[in-house]
Amino acid sequence: AEEYNIRDVEYEGEIAASAIDDLSASIVRDNEKCIACGRCISVCSNIQTVSAIGWSGRGFETRVSTPYERPLGESNCVNCGQCIMVCPVGALHEKENIQDVWNAIDDENKVVIVQTAPAVRVGLGEEFDLGVGERVTGKMVSALRRLGFDNVFDTDFAADLTIMEEGTELLTRVSKGEKLPLMTSCCPGWVKFIEHNYPEMLDHLSTCKSPHQMLGAVIKSHYANVMGIDPKNIYVVSIMPCVAKKFEGEREELSNEGLQDIDAVLTTRELAQMIKEMGINFAKLEEEEFDHPLGESTGAGVIFGATGGVAEAALRTVYEVLAEKDLEQIEYEAVRGLEGVKEASLELPNGQTLNAVIAHGLGNARKVLDSIKSGEKSYDFIEIMACPGGCVNGGGQPIIKAHLRD
Ligand code: SF4
Secondary structure (H helix, E strand, O other): OOOOOOOOOOOOOOOOOOOOEOOOOOEEEOOOOOOOOOHHHHHHHHHOOOOOOEEEOOHHHOEEEOHHHOOHHHOOOOOOOHHHHHOOOOOEEEOOOHHHHHHHHHOOOOEEEEEEOOOHHHHHHHHHOOOOOOOOHHHHHHHHHHHOOOEEEEHHHHHHHHHHHHHHHHHHHHHHOOOOOEEOOOOHHHHHHHHHHOHHHHHHEOOOOOHHHHHHHHHHHHHHHHHOOOHHHEEEEEEEOOOHHHHHHOOOOOEEOOEEOOOEEEEHHHHHHHHHHOOOOHHHOOOOOOOOOOOOOOOHHHHHHOOOHHHHHHHHHHHHHHHOOOOOOOOEEEOOOOOOEEEEEEEOOOOOEEEEEEEEOHHHHHHHHHHHHOOOOOOOEEEEEOOOOOHHHOOOOOOOOHHHOO
């Protein structure tokens, strides 16, 4: 071996060079674990067109970094967490809030209320090998009670509120002919994207809070009042398929009299971790129902978890208010050359036509907004979900095991 010079390598090991970047409300970067595979760059820059993560340095110094090597929380990152889903070594992960929630549950002065988003109940089972996409609503509710939450509510209740509020807002704007197109505001990744990239269009966003923020606001106002609880003693936890909701929960606009609407956001993965920490045999749990009244919903809100769900609900509301009858079906057409973008036209009883577009993935959002700015397209309603495929494929969902990937 000596003769052929094939065995004289002695690795020195890595020298710890970078501190953990945990200033973002949603995402933690640990560059010591990074193997520079570039998958996060591919999804952030090429698919999402955000470019909060990219290459830095040259030659052997090449590394994955942020613009100007600043912390991610100070960058144009939209917190969608799609980078987490493709990182094979855990160099990117969500900012954990599990201990905060355990502390609140242990605090006997706190009423700890949990709500769950529609996509969580179809993702959670994967963490317990129950099959991809299997609905585990009843077991999830049962597990949440066993973890010690005082009330288990359903974000679908507030999705119904969103449908009514956003439908009414669309009706008002259409009748006045102002601030059109109306753009959905329930995806915090999309909201941050438009703030950074298209600030001139901000007043087109719906003024409605996202469903979990609405439910938090209702819990700390009306529900607290009816139940005779001081809102300061209520701790609201949202279980979401999303890491951007962690950032959203901390936004100062989403508070009332110094109290945030939401106190902690956990991802589907973090909930699974809590269930495992408690040694609960999830697969064997009996099914239970949400608490009333904020666990009730029409079922329409369930479709919020999939792309197109918000637009479908809002357009139906407008039609049904004006026509006083149900709308049979909305026909969507794929936009040629753009996978992930669909259009629909809806004729209202007064003869007016509403044009809507639905897009998922921020690369597609950019194309839709650019087509409006250039005058090529004109719409009355726009639904955007930051994550490719919508919330069911959110950055907080279980990471699909390698053997199940196609
Ligand atoms: Fe969160 Fe859903 Fe938006 Fe993804 S698409 S950032 S999961 S709200």
